[in-house]
Every structure is written in C-alpha cells, then in structure tokens.
Amino acid sequence: MSGEVRVVVAVVLQTVVVVVAAPFLVGVLRQVRARWEGRVGQGLLQPWRDLVKLARKEPLQANGSTVVAWVAPVVVLGSGLLLAALVPTVTTAGPARLPADLFVVVSVLLVGTVALGLLGLDAGSAFGGMGSSRHLTIAALVEPTVLLAVYALSVPVGSTALGPIVEGRLADPGRVVAPAGVLAVVALAIAVVAETARIPVDNPSTHLELTMVHEAMVLESSGRDLAAVELGSWLRLSVLLALVANLVVPWGVATAGDGPGLPALAVGVVAVVVKTAVSGVLLATAEVFMAKLRLFRVPELLTGSFVLAFLAVTGSYVIG
Template sequence: MIDVFLVILQVLVATAITPLLVGVMRQVRARMEGRVGAGLLQPYRDVRKLLAKEPLRADGSSIVLIAAPLVLLVSSLMVIALVPLVTTAYLPSIPNDLFVVVSLLLIGTVALALLGLDAGTAFGGMGSSRHMMIAALVEPTVLMSVYALSIPVGSSTLSRIVLARGADVTRVVTPAGLLAVVALVVVVLAETGRLPVDNPSTHLELTMIHEGMVLESAGRDLAWLELGSWLRLTALLGLVVNLALPWGLADTAQPLALLIAVAALCAKLLVAGGLIAAAEVFMAKVRLFRVPELLAGSFVLAFLAVTASYLAG
C-alpha cells in the first residue's frame, strides 16, 4: 500500500513541476538570447488558457482527433508513475522494467503519429512521417543503452539500476556507464523533440516535426498534447539525471526522506533543463537527413558501452 502512496505522490509532484521545468527552459533561453521572456509560470497559464478554449473538430476527422491527445497524456502519466523520479519504490506487480517503459512511450509516439495523419493535411502527414522515422531510428539506441546499464546489475528494472548505481559510486563513472548515459541523453533529445533534432519553438513548415502533427488540434486537445509531451520530457530527463546522479531518491515513506527526494528531483531537473536550454542557444537544428547520423553516433556509443561492460566485467 505504501508503494501505491509513493507512486501517487511521484505522479503528483512530477506533474506539478513539469510546466515549471518548461518555463525555466524557455526563460533561460529567452534571457540568453537577449529577450525578456514570458516568465517562469507561463506554461501553467498556457495550459489554463487552452483548457478554457473551444476545441475544433474538422469535418472528416475521426475519433483519433479526440482520443490521441488523451492517449498521449495517459501514456506519459504511466511513464511518470513507473520511472524512478522521487522514489525507487514500485508497484509489486508492475516493476519499472525498462522495456515496459519504452513501450509505453511508444504508445504515445504512435498516438501522435496517427493524430498527424488523421485530418489528412499535408503538414500533418509530413510531421507524422518524420516523427516515426526518428522514433524508429532512436529505438536501437534506447534499447542498447538500457542493455548496457542492465548488464552490471543483471536486471532491466530501473529502480534496481538506480539503486545499484547509487550504492556504488564507481559504477557511475565506469566508461560503460558514462557512454550509456551520454547515448541516453541523445535519445532524450530526439524523443522529446528538442534541438538539434527538432525545434520545439518553430512553426516553419518545412522543418517542423512535432508542431506539424498537432496543427489541427485546438483548445483542450492541444492542452493535453502539450502537457503529454512535457510530461515525457520530465520523465526522460528525470530518468537520465537520476541515472547520472543516483542520489536523493526516497525508498520509504518517511516525510523527511520524501521532502529531500522531492527537493533533489526539482533541483536536478531544473538545473538539467536549464543546461539543455542554454546549450540549445548555441545549436542549430540539423537537417532531417543528418539526424540518422547523429542517432547512429549515439548507437555506437551505446554499443561500445555494452561491449565494454562485457569485456571489463
């Protein structure tokens, strides 16, 4: 029962700070580009605004238009519930197995891609096609870095990986562990549509991926889509920071431990988010057909991580 409480707490905390994370990332970027920025709390206001607006439904669109945003949101919430962010505790019958987490992410990916196709517009199809291509090419890196991380622990359960890394600092700085984490960072950037793979703030027709798919959604549909995508960012970024710095997570329901865990998560997430945003200022989006090279590079890193962990024992 205590596990259920911890998981619910984790979902609530992560959902609550997600718009702040996005706000921080946007604000850091704005300031570094010499703009004033909309403020840290703007994403909260965006969601509230979108929820109050009238959603449209084009003639000829199907149930996918309404269902896909909800599917994306629920799948992201499930990932949030499973990934060790605040706590390493997990529901006994649903261990946070990485393959399960990845397949839940894929459900969201597919929901978005189908949404892009639903209205039958050229931009939707274009975004969907690119999105699925990137998803397909990211998959090998995802599974390979998971594999690399699971070898020393002998388990693909995330909590056990994080705990094992936390218990033994030397594990964090092994070549295999570092390579895997670096590969995972590229994965996170690609999966969440950040630079250099996709530019989340562009609406330039020929370059957009994520924005192309959500063009037809308005009002609360768009709110769910935005929230769902942000939650993915929180989950994946949180996972990476917890793998890189596996300390501070609570495994019991002691109030103090929980408080520390929540504070640690917020600090790690916001700093990591700020760093990514700062890096994005100096980066341009790469051409779509250069993305496979980037992903191939990260795949090689992950592959090296696997062989290194076999050969280095």
C-alpha cells in the same frame, strides 16, 4: 502505514509532483533561452497559464476527422502520466507486480509516439502527414540506441528494472563514472533529445511548417485536445530528463529500502526538482548554441549514439 500503502502513496506523490512540475520545467527551458538571447522572457508560470487557457477553450475538429482527433490526445496524456508513475524520479519504490521495467517504459513511450503520429494523419492535411512521417522515422531510428543503452545499464545489476538500476548506482557510485556507464548515459541522453523533439533533432519553437516535426502533427488540434497533447509531451520531457539526471546523480532519490517514509520522500522531491531544473538549464543552454540538424543528417547523429550504446554494452562485459 503498511508497506504497500506507503508504496502507493509514494507513487501517487511522484506522479503529482511530475505533473505539477512539468510545465515549470518547460518554463525554465524557455526562460533560460530567452535570457541567453537577450530577451526578458515570459516567466516560469507562462506554460501553466497557457495550459489552463487552452483547457478552457472549445476544441475545433476538422470535418472528416475521426475519433482519433480526441482519443489520441488522451492517449498521449495517459502515456505521459504512466511514465510519470513508473519511472523513478522521486522514489525508486514501485508495486511489485508493476516494476519500472525499461522495456515496458520504452513501449509506453512508443504508445504516445504512435498516438501523436496518428493524430497527425487524422485530419488529412499535408503538414500533419509530413510531421507524422518524420516523427516515426526518428522514433524508429532511436529504438536501437535506447534498447542497447538499456541493455548496458542492466548488465551490472542483472535487471532491466529502473529501480534496481538507480539503487545500484547509489550503492556503488563507481558505476556512475565507469566507462560503460558513462557511454550508456550519453547514448541515452541523445536518444532522449530525439524522443522529446529538442534541438538538434527538432526545434520546438519553430514557426516554419516545412521544418516542423512535432509541431506539424498538432497543428490541427486546439482547445483541450491541444492542452492534453502539450501536457503529455511535457510530462515525457520532464520524466526522461529526470531519469537521466537520476542516473548521473543518483543521490537524494527515496529508495525502496527506506520503505519510503515522508521525510525521505520530501528529500526526494527536493532533490529531483533541483536535479531536473539544473539539467533543464544545461539543456536550454546547449540548445542556444546549436542549430537544428537537417532531417537527413539526423540519422548520422543517431548512428553515432547507437555506436556509443553498442560500445557501452561490449564495454560493460570487458571492463565492467
């Protein structure tokens, strides 16, 4: 196989792995939570079953809603798929014309965010608008943290492309524990929690509409529309979690230098599945022992993460 074909194969494999694994990750999160709360839980397969069930049902569309009702879910799913292809989870290889530039990754993420926000406004219900407003407020406040964390991560490598950042950490593990690197990853982790609507920013399993953020926007969606939105959101969660895991524990990822051959890719798949599952268990455990913040306390959390990210940037200049 020539190099380019191998890169394409690696990227497609990476996307497929993430798509297959994302519902399982959600299953892991729910199962861990259930066990901590003393319940039996639904099993790891339940999100997949839900997805298939939803996809087969007819979507209902409220009178007066527009094409956004079915376009927005597709956009959310498309944004998730693109993230799965771009972000180095299994391999750091990528097409030369399309490097996993973090600024591009963030904007792809934001396209999904906006699509969800518009979906919430489309049907013209009170709760949808509420969720949309909150969702976009949080997204706006997370943005400085994300971009500054990107900046801090890019300083030692001289590039904002994720491939070189992860490979740089692999080549020089000292960077993983360097103060600037740690601060940046912690800030990024908080931003990821906010972007993926987890506790303490949003409660994914809430049934109380007035506290909803993410759930309020998708209340009006049903059938395959809902399936697309859910899968898109799960993809976003899995990719970002895997990214943080790869930044903290870069070992195992198939590097571009391997010209990723099949053995390296196999190792990469196993490594990322293990890493993401472990971080999923940790995330779910942390969530059990935390309460959701009041909406107007969220800015305080995000200001804190921003300060960490800013320290990371300044620290990366002073102490490396």
